[in-house]
Amino acid sequence: MEIQKLYDLDDIEFEDITIGLVRLAKNIPDHEFFYKINQNNDLIFSRKKDIILHGDYYDYFFARFEAYHKFTKTCFTFISNKSSESKQKKIQTELFSEEENIKFLLNNQVDVEYILHSSEQFPDFSVILLPENLVFPIQDYTLSSEEELYQIIQYYE
16 A cells, blocks of 8 residues: 655655554543543544545545644644454455455554554653553654655644
């Protein structure tokens, strides 16, 4: 899968970005998780337009939630690591196709429910108060400019 290149790659300096990996201790639906986050914070997360990835056989949809911190003017985005929906475009005719009806943005981190991104160059995820006994500590993860998720985040930012 390729993300459309909107910029001339020679004119852009690429820097690694830091994201947060959010693992839930309990399996709960999105609306319940963000209801609990919104109760504990001045930040109010709301659902935004899904991130869409186009594969050969499926289109994948990933839920996205955003909030703005009033004082720091920082945008925080939670992106679902696992596709919430997939629409089949054509029937698979290959026996060993690598494309399935479920996709993860981070294939090597399938236990991660959400990817947390900040508009800040050096993000501070500690300003978000997460519900106790529901979420494990946020793990920092560095994305290089060659990774597909880096390109997706830059495109939707």
